[in-house]
Amino acid sequence: MKPPQFKDIFEADRLLRTHARRTPLLESVLLNEKLDGRLLIKAEALQHTGSFKFRGAYTKISRIDPHIRPRGVVAYSSGNHAQGVAAAARLHGIPSVIVMPSDAPRIKIENTRAYGAEVVLYDRYSESRERLAENLAEQRNAILIRPYDDTDIIAGQGTVGLELATQARELAVSVDTLLCPCGGGGLIAGCALALQTESPSTEILAVEPEGFDDTARSLVAGKRLSNAEDAESFCDALVVPQPGELTFAINSRLVQGGLAVSDLQTAAAMAQAFHHFKLVVEPGGAVALAAVLSGKFAIQGKTVVVVCSGGNVDPTLYRQVLKKHS
Amino acid sequence: MKPPQFKDIFEADRLLRTHARRTPLLESVLLNEKLDGRLLIKAEALQHTGSFKFRGAYTKISRIDPHIRPRGVVAYSSGNHAQGVAAAARLHGIPSVIVMPSDAPRIKIENTRAYGAEVVLYDRYSESRERLAENLAEQRNAILIRPYDDTDIIAGQGTVGLELATQARELAVSVDTLLCPCGGGGLIAGCALALQTESPSTEILAVEPEGFDDTARSLVAGKRLSNAEDAESFCDALVVPQPGELTFAINSRLVQGGLAVSDLQTAAAMAQAFHHFKLVVEPGGAVALAAVLSGKFAIQGKTVVVVCSGGNVDPTLYRQVLKKHS
Numbered sequence: 001m002k003p004p005q006f007k008d009i010f011e012a013d014r015l016l017r018t019h020a021r022r023t024p025l026l027e028s029v030l031l032n033e034k035l036d037g038r039l040l041i042k043a044e045a046l047q048h049t050g051s052f053k054f055r056g057a058y059t060k061i062s063r064i065d066p067h068i069r070p071r072g073v074v075a076y077s078s079g080n081h082a083q084g085v086a087a088a089a090r091l092h093g094i095p096s097v098i099v100m101p102s103d104a105p106r107i108k109i110e111n112t113r114a115y116g117a118e119v120v121l122y123d124r125y126s127e128s129r130e131r132l133a134e135n136l137a138e139q140r141n142a143i144l145i146r147p148y149d150d151t152d153i154i155a156g157q158g159t160v161g162l163e164l165a166t167q168a169r170e171l172a173v174s175v176d177t178l179l180c181p182c183g184g185g186g187l188i189a190g191c192a193l194a195l196q197t198e199s200p201s202t203e204i205l206a207v208e209p210e211g212f213d214d215t216a217r218s219l220v221a222g223k224r225l226s227n228a229e230d231a232e233s234f235c236d237a238l239v240v241p242q243p244g245e246l247t248f249a250i251n252s253r254l255v256q257g258g259l260a261v262s263d264l265q266t267a268a269a270m271a272q273a274f275h276h277f278k279l280v281v282e283p284g285g286a287v288a289l290a291a292v293l294s295g296k297f298a299i300q301g302k303t304v305v306v307v308c309s310g311g312n313v314d315p316t317l318y319r320q321v322l323k324k325h326s
Numbered sequence: 327m328k329p330p331q332f333k334d335i336f337e338a339d340r341l342l343r344t345h346a347r348r349t350p351l352l353e354s355v356l357l358n359e360k361l362d363g364r365l366l367i368k369a370e371a372l373q374h375t376g377s378f379k380f381r382g383a384y385t386k387i388s389r390i391d392p393h394i395r396p397r398g399v400v401a402y403s404s405g406n407h408a409q410g411v412a413a414a415a416r417l418h419g420i421p422s423v424i425v426m427p428s429d430a431p432r433i434k435i436e437n438t439r440a441y442g443a444e445v446v447l448y449d450r451y452s453e454s455r456e457r458l459a460e461n462l463a464e465q466r467n468a469i470l471i472r473p474y475d476d477t478d479i480i481a482g483q484g485t486v487g488l489e490l491a492t493q494a495r496e497l498a499v500s501v502d503t504l505l506c507p508c509g510g511g512g513l514i515a516g517c518a519l520a521l522q523t524e525s526p527s528t529e530i531l532a533v534e535p536e537g538f539d540d541t542a543r544s545l546v547a548g549k550r551l552s553n554a555e556d557a558e559s560f561c562d563a564l565v566v567p568q569p570g571e572l573t574f575a576i577n578s579r580l581v582q583g584g585l586a587v588s589d590l591q592t593a594a595a596m597a598q599a600f601h602h603f604k605l606v607v608e609p610g611g612a613v614a615l616a617a618v619l620s621g622k623f624a625i626q627g628k629t630v631v632v633v634c635s636g637g638n639v640d641p642t643l644y645r646q647v648l649k650k651h652s
Contacts, residue, residue, distance in 0.1 A: 021350065022350075090355075278606040279372075281604075318600070
């Protein structure tokens, strides 16, 4: 598969302008003062289906040859790619089958079904979701949509970067650093490609949960490293075995480094997003914000954008987070 | 005081374009399908200080004669006008004193102080906040900023209406009905004035908490009626004794009617805003959404905008709401 270019993002942006939401850049005067810098939140939790994943999924499905598109699509996902693909498939009037772990957040499974997808649950400790999805795609003669190792998916997610660069220009600010949650690396790869052209002086950093800092370590090592098999985190959206192949090829060139945050720091950031931004952010969506609010990444004197990439969190977990951190 | 005109809103909009946030119109494919209509949420909880009140406060303070402005301002408010005035005063570099009920939500009192205001607490069952604020303004030789009965305040809040009319045009939709939370009536009066010019076919309805449906009843009676003194609601932002004078003069001409919703219906709407829009909405901010989601106002076949006017809710209350309604 050929790696995406800037023009792919540009074209995805043109496509999505009438289908995706231009999410706002939020900021808080009080928080800026406390941090002694300017913190801008790219609120992708407000995107259709509650995460940036809709961008990539819609872009990908739009670009499938219309002659074979009616066969439908198959995807595997812990939940946000699932909802993105299910919603985009529905908008294109084609069927979708989504392979999801049986312990995915309820809200993600229910919404995926509500968008009309057939959900196939699997046990993520004993089965391979890739294998399962590949077999399903073959049986159904459907098209497999991978969550990040795909040119069109990366191009779609990259529209987040293109948009935030435009919004920064509208605010007449120059972005010193972009901090981006990182699982398989599709979102940050797309954003890095967009900013390479649109804002080349912006430093780009990946933020991951502790135990899943595969991209951070891989960037240092210069090759793809895996996470320990027994690692655990409540950031379900960022739990991956290792960086993607296509995404790491981009990220190893364009991403300057990575940071890891603890689940405790992430939970505290979710509560701060409630307080300062009135934004519901899920664990995996809050890690970049956590890197700033925990002080792991100091923004003193800087203008920094963090992507809050999703907001699909079960109310029970959200209540626990608010109880503990406010 | 002369009533505001459309041109006042137009000018406020020009002023606020660089100081307030253009809040998004959100929608959910799933919810639209369930309601068999198109529901657009004007997300004013994402405004600076977490509510639309910043718009009016900033507009008002900007228009005070620069020679007397340094004397500072005094306001009374249950919390959202308080934060709006405190933040706008700070941005203008002038002092503010805010009179707030001692049982206002903690988040509102703390944020008002954080913006640098001096907060004077009073017992809302035994003291008159207007009197207290008037006396304070006289003692300090400061300017009193009323929460709704003020031309510039109404003009500032009216920019919500101007913005949503523009956004509806961008989406190429015609808005059948606007449902707006109503306390003193400043927001809906401003929106009604804006839409009278920008979208004259749009029906405009006030939504109030049960027990505080003074505007609904006053519209029917053709004169200002009061609420019962023992009425109670958890919608702290909408607890007022009766419609404003200036606001009712506008609303009695331009608002077609009013609806009342129960606290239970409002709480359910807050939980739905969490689920579908990833938006934190406070009780008073959620009544218009509650009118639609409870079925009190059916949107079948229509395009309807509801203003979610604020998001300043204490985490403890929010947790209770999520526990009960999800």
